[in-house]
C-alpha cells in the first residue's frame with residue numbers, strides 16, 4: 070500500500086506500507102524515514118500513526134530549537 074505525499078518527515082515523500090520477515094513497517098521512498106507498525110493495522114489506523122509520528126517529529130524539532138535559543 071502506497072500513501073502519496075504522506076511522509077511525516079519530508080511531507081512530500083511517498084510512504085510505503087510493507088512487511089518483511091520482521092513484521093510490518095512504513096518507509097518513505099523519498100527520505101528514508103522508517104517506522105515499525107503493529108501487525109494488520111487498518112488504513113484508517115495507519116493514517117493515525119502517520120499523524121502521530123508527524124507530531125512527534127514536530128515536538129522534537131521544537132525541543133531542538135529551544136535548546137539552541
Ligand SMILES: [Zn+2]
Nearest residue numbers: 076082097100
Ligand atoms: Zn520522507
